[in-house]
Amino acid sequence: MTKLELQAIGTIHSPWTQTGGMPIQPRYAQDAEGTVEVFASFVPGLKDLEGFERVWLLYWFHQAKESRIQVKPFKDDTVRGLFATRAPCRPNPIGLSSVRLLGVEGNRLRVADVDILDGTPLLDIKPYVPEFDHFDIQRIGWLATASGRTMSDHRFGDTKEKS
Amino acid sequence: MTKLELQAIGTIHSPWTQTGGMPIQPRYAQDAEGTVEVFASFVPGLKDLEGFERVWLLYWFHQAKESRIQVKPFKDDTVRGLFATRAPCRPNPIGLSSVRLLGVEGNRLRVADVDILDGTPLLDIKPYVPEFDHFDIQRIGWLATASGRTMSDHRFGDTKEKS
Numbered sequence: 532m533t534k535l536e537l538q539a540i541g542t543i544h545s546p547w548t549q550t551g552g553m554p555i556q557p558r559y560a561q562d563a564e565g566t567v568e569v570f571a572s573f574v575p576g577l578k579d580l581e582g583f584e585r586v587w588l589l590y591w592f593h594q595a596k597e598s599r600i601q602v603k604p605f606k607d608d609t610v611r612g613l614f615a616t617r618a619p620c621r622p623n624p625i626g627l628s629s630v631r632l633l634g635v636e637g638n639r640l641r642v643a644d645v646d647i648l649d650g651t652p653l654l655d656i657k658p659y660v661p662e663f664d665h666f667d668i669q670r671i672g673w674l675a676t677a678s679g680r681t682m683s684d685h686r687f688g689d690t691k692e693k694s
Numbered sequence: 695m696t697k698l699e700l701q702a703i704g705t706i707h708s709p710w711t712q713t714g715g716m717p718i719q720p721r722y723a724q725d726a727e728g729t730v731e732v733f734a735s736f737v738p739g740l741k742d743l744e745g746f747e748r749v750w751l752l753y754w755f756h757q758a759k760e761s762r763i764q765v766k767p768f769k770d771d772t773v774r775g776l777f778a779t780r781a782p783c784r785p786n787p788i789g790l791s792s793v794r795l796l797g798v799e800g801n802r803l804r805v806a807d808v809d810i811l812d813g814t815p816l817l818d819i820k821p822y823v824p825e826f827d828h829f830d831i832q833r834i835g836w837l838a839t840a841s842g843r844t845m846s847d848h849r850f851g852d853t854k855e856k857s
Contacts, residue, residue: 535754535815537698537786556826573785576763578775582835586777589788591698600739612741614749614819617826622736623700623817625752625788629829652698654786656777660834663719663780664827666792671823672745 539652541569541638543590545645550594551685555605556617557628557644559681565630565645567653569638577656581635585659586642591652592624596687605686606677615672620687626651629659702815704732704801706753708808713757714848718768719780720791720807722844728793728808730816732801740819744798748822749805754815755787759850768849769840778835783850789814792822 545565547553554560567588569577580586597620603609604616613621626647633641640656708728710716717723730751732740743749760783766772767779776784789810796804803819 535700535702535817537700537788539698540785558825573763573777576776576785577778578764579778579836580775582833582838583778584831584833585829587790589786589790600736601741612743613739614736615740615742615746615821617820617823621818622703622739623752625700625818627750627752627790627820629827654698655784655788657780657790658778658835658837659829659831660780660837661831662721662834662837664792666748666822668747668822668824670745670747671825672821673742674821674823674825675745 537654539591540573541567541653543567543588543647543651543653545647545649547647548649550648550683553648553683554646555681555683557630557646560644560646562643563645564641564643565647567640567642569653571638574638577635580656580658583632583658585629586632587657587659588628588630588647588653589655590626590647591654592619592626593652594648595619595624598622605683606680607673611673618687625654700817702754703736704730704816706730706751706810706814706816708810708812710810711812713811713846713850716811716846717809718844718846720793720809723807723809725806726808727804727806728810730803730805734801737801740798743819746795746821748792749795750820750822751791751793751810751816752818753789753810754817755782755789756815757811758782758787761785761787768846769843770836774836781850788817
C-alpha cells in the first residue's frame with residue numbers, strides 16, 4: 532500500500548497561542564481574525580479563490596497528544612466514541628474549519644471566525660459551497676442535549692477541544 | 695518538523711468502480727448507498743455515532759494522479775486555481791463528503807449519498823453538526839455561473855472530478 536504522507540502547504544496564524552480559552556468552533560470565534568500563509572509554490576492555486584465568502588481549512592492538529600478512541604468531549608460529561616466528537620486527538624489528526632474569507636493578498640489569506648491554534652500547519656483549502664455543504668438535518672445525537680460551552684480548556688493537553 | 699503521516703482506518707465500499715459517470719458530490723448521488731468498513735482497533739470510536747443523521751467522511755483520493763496547481767474543473771471551461779475547486783488532484787489528496795448515516799452494525803456504517811470511489815481508504819469520520827457546519831453565505835465565486843454538470847468523466851485520469 533502506498534504510504535499516506537502529507538506535506539504542510541502553509542501555516543495558519545491566529546490570536547490563539549494556547550489551548551485554554553480559545554473557541555472550539557468557528558461559530559463561537561466571535562470574528563477573531565487570522566492569516567493563512569501559503570508557501571510560494573502553492574500560490575498559483577489561490578487564483579479565483581477571492582470570489583468565495585467562506586473556505587474550508589484542513590489542517591494538522593500539531594499540538595494534539597496521542598490519539599484516544601473514546602473521549603469525554605468538551606460539551607459533555609459522558610465518555611463518547613471519538614468519531615462522534617470533533618476532538619483533536621484523532622487517529623489522523625486532521626482539523627476542519629469553515630472560516631470567513633476577508634481577502635487574498637499575494638500568498639496570504641485574511642480570514643475571520645478562526646478557531647485554530649497559532650502556528651498550525653495548513654493541509655488544504657477548499658471553497659465552501661452551500662450546494663455541496665449544507666444539508667438540513669434534525670438528528671445530532673448526544674449534541675442535542677449537550678452543554679452550551681463554546682470555549683476550550685486544557686483537557687486535551689496542549690491542544691484544543693473541538694466539540 | 696514532525697512527519698505528517700496518515701494511516702487508513704478503514705475502507706469505503708461503493709457502487710462506483712470507475713471514475714466516469716459517478717456523482718461529483720453527495721448532493722448529486724441520488725441516494726446511492728455504500729458501506730464504510732472500519733478496521734477493528736477503531737471500532738470503539740463508533741460509540742454514540744448512530745444518533746447522527748449525517749457524518750463527514752475524510753478519505754484519501756487513492757486514484758488521483760499527481761497534483762496540479764491549476765485545473766479546468768468539471769463544472770467550468772476555464773482554468774481555475776486548484777484551491778478554488780474541489781478537484782481531487784491536490785497537494786494533499788484529502789476528500790471530504792457529507793454522507794447520510796443509515797445505520798451502524800459492528801464495524802460497518804451503512805451510508806447513502808455516496809460520491810466516493812469503491813475501495814477508497816478512510817481517514818476520519820466526524821459528526822455533521824449544522825451549528826458547526828452551516829453558514830448562510832451568498833458569494834460562491836466562479837461556481838455562481840458554473841455549468842449544471844453533476845457527474846464525472848475521466849479528465850482527471852483514474853479518479854473522479856469533484857466540482
